[in-house]
Amino acid sequence: MRITMIGAGYVGLVSGACFADFGHHVTCVDHDARKIDDLCNARIPIFEPGLDQLVAANVRQNRLRFTTELKQAVAESDAVFIAVGTPSRRGDGYADLSYVYAAAKEIAAAIVGYTVVVTKSTVPVGTGDEVERIIRESRPDADVEVVSNPEFLREGAAIADFKRPDRIVVGTQDERAIAVMREIYRPLYLNQSPIVLSSRRTAELTKYAANAFLAVKITFINEIADLCERVGGDVQDVARGIGLDNRIGSKFLHPGPGYGGSCFPKDTLALVKTAQDAGSPLRIVETVVAANDQRKRAMARKVIEACGGTVRGRTIAVLGLTFKPNTDDMRDSPALAIITGLQDAGATVRAFDPEGMPNAKALMPDVDYVADPYSCADGADALVIVTEWDAFRALDLQAVKARLRSPVFVDLRNVYPPAEAERAGFSYTSIGRPGGEDKAGVRS
Ligand code: NAD
Numbered sequence: 001m002r003i004t005m006i007g008a009g010y011v012g013l014v015s016g017a018c019f020a021d022f023g024h025h026v027t028c029v030d031h032d033a034r035k036i037d038d039l040c041n042a043r044i045p046i047f048e049p050g051l052d053q054l055v056a057a058n059v060r061q062n063r064l065r066f067t068t069e070l071k072q073a074v075a076e077s078d079a080v081f082i083a084v085g086t087p088s089r090r091g092d093g094y095a096d097l098s099y100v101y102a103a104a105k106e107i108a109a110a111i112v113g114y115t116v117v118v119t120k121s122t123v124p125v126g127t128g129d130e131v132e133r134i135i136r137e138s139r140p141d142a143d144v145e146v147v148s149n150p151e152f153l154r155e156g157a158a159i160a161d162f163k164r165p166d167r168i169v170v171g172t173q174d175e176r177a178i179a180v181m182r183e184i185y186r187p188l189y190l191n192q193s194p195i196v197l198s199s200r201r202t203a204e205l206t207k208y209a210a211n212a213f214l215a216v217k218i219t220f221i222n223e224i225a226d227l228c229e230r231v232g233g234d235v236q237d238v239a240r241g242i243g244l245d246n247r248i249g250s251k252f253l254h255p256g257p258g259y260g261g262s263c264f265p266k267d268t269l270a271l272v273k274t275a276q277d278a279g280s281p282l283r284i285v286e287t288v289v290a291a292n293d294q295r296k297r298a299m300a301r302k303v304i305e306a307c308g309g310t311v312r313g314r315t316i317a318v319l320g321l322t323f324k325p326n327t328d329d330m331r332d333s334p335a336l337a338i339i340t341g342l343q344d345a346g347a348t349v350r351a352f353d354p355e356g357m358p359n360a361k362a363l364m365p366d367v368d369y370v371a372d373p374y375s376c377a378d379g380a381d382a383l384v385i386v387t388e389w390d391a392f393r394a395l396d397l398q399a400v401k402a403r404l405r406s407p408v409f410v411d412l413r414n415v416y417p418p419a420e421a422e423r424a425g426f427s428y429t430s431i432g433r434p435g436g437e438d439k440a441g442v443r444s
């Protein structure tokens with residue numbers, strides 16, 4: 001199959017490289033000339049494990065190329081995927097669909113022969129209808145089918161998620177388009193990844209429902225963690241105790257500083273708006289959005305409390321800035337709200353992140369960035385883990401403590417067992433867990 005991906009961001013680039021790896025011929029088009037120039041020169045604009053090798057291998061095999069020129073690529077393609085951004089619209093939280101509609105117009109002008117136009121961007125229900133209207137209005141002659149095929153990959157595990165998906169959702173009732181989509185995903189079908197066929201609107205809604213449900217799960221366990229702190233329980237044990245019930249499942253029950261990233265925050269918000277407009281409000285999701293927003297700032301207060309009630313004039317060492325490990329993506333990272341909260345309270349913040357610092361510097365120029373976790377701790381009044389990078393999982397706690405001015409350790413990802421941190425001499429605070437001694441007491 002000949003495929004064009006419009007948008008060479010996380011989704012377009014990963015999907016394009018994976019489709020090429022399946023044996024298809026893929027052209028990734030982006031109107032960001034610098035990004036395309038980077039890609040043409042083997043420079044990958046994002047940090048995603050394994051992506052550089054995958055891209056290089058498929059470029060070498062002449063199955064993957066990059067261009068800013070949409071016209072020829074679309075004209076030669078069997079399928080054109082729209083993978084442009086759908087950020088929150090400034091001010092009101094609706095999904096900004098201007099990039100999707102602009103892409104649809106450009107595609108319309110370039111289509112030659114039967115073409116399946118596939119929306120891979122996360123778009124509100126009914127967007128496919130509008131994409132189809134745009135294309136048919138400007139090209140009534142075009143032989144085209146508009147399909148929804150939402151993407152479920154996670155950053156940091158994007159290639160594995162794309163190549164071994166739990167399911168592939170395809171929204172169309174057109175048999176010819178179904179045949180094209182089956183052919184594109186055939187290598188995965190052989191691996192028995194199920195294809196869920198539905199109407200286009202259903203597929204669009206399925207994507208938002210999936211993200212919202214995961215956000216609900218995270219927020220639920222975060223609130224249970226808060227309750228554990230109040231009444232003396234251990235959220236890790238609660239999560240295990242409920243997660244082993246197959247009806248609940250153990251994934252996405254890790255408590256933390258609140259979900260961030262380029263998707264959950266904007267998608268939950270957009271779904272809330274869709275539901276309100278449809279007269280069918282999703283009150284659970286509305287509450288989750290509000291609870292998660294408040295949680296990020298509350299984490300700054302948690303740090304301040306651990307420091308004895310004030311951080312004015314103190315230095316706080318922050319480990320981890322990205323919204324999750326194995327990405328350099330800072331979009332809506334909890335670190336942004338936490339660090340701002342600490343600075344507002346009069347603290348100086350020093351930070352280290354294995355991959356996120358270049359992007360973080362652009363957003364938070366007034367943070368002191370350092371080269372490793374140990375120099376981050378140097379002379380600081382507290383150490384805070386915000387993102388659970390592997391590099392922070394086996395720190396030499398004695399060495400860290402020796403570098404700190406006072407042994408205050410706030411672990412917002414529950415990376416360390418409380419007993420271990422306390423044995424190392426820290427005053428240790430984590431999320432929803434009793435201290436090491438209490439816990440030992442409960443167990444004995
Ligand atoms: P991104 O911002 O990383 O990339 C979008 C790219 O599209 C940019 O490079 C931009 O220059 C390009 N672009 C915009 N308009 C264009 C046009 N008319 N022609 C050519 N290029 C154009 O976005 P992303 O993170 O890849 O997300 C894309 C979509 O996929 C969003 O709807 C998002 O919600 C969804 N999604 C993202 C993820 C993820 O992990 N990031 C996962 C699943 C779904």
Ligand code: UGA
Pocket residue numbers: 122151152153154155156211214218251252253254255256257258259260261262263264323324
């Ligand atoms: C998420 C979904 O997991 C993907 O399926 C989806 O395709 C994607 O959004 C999207 O639509 O863009 P992603 O944002 O890359 O993927 O990362 P996640 O692993 O889902 O983490 C999101 C946030 O939730 C992070 O801040 C993470 O730290 C937090 N989280 C996740 C928790 O706090 N606890 C958990 O148990 C899981």
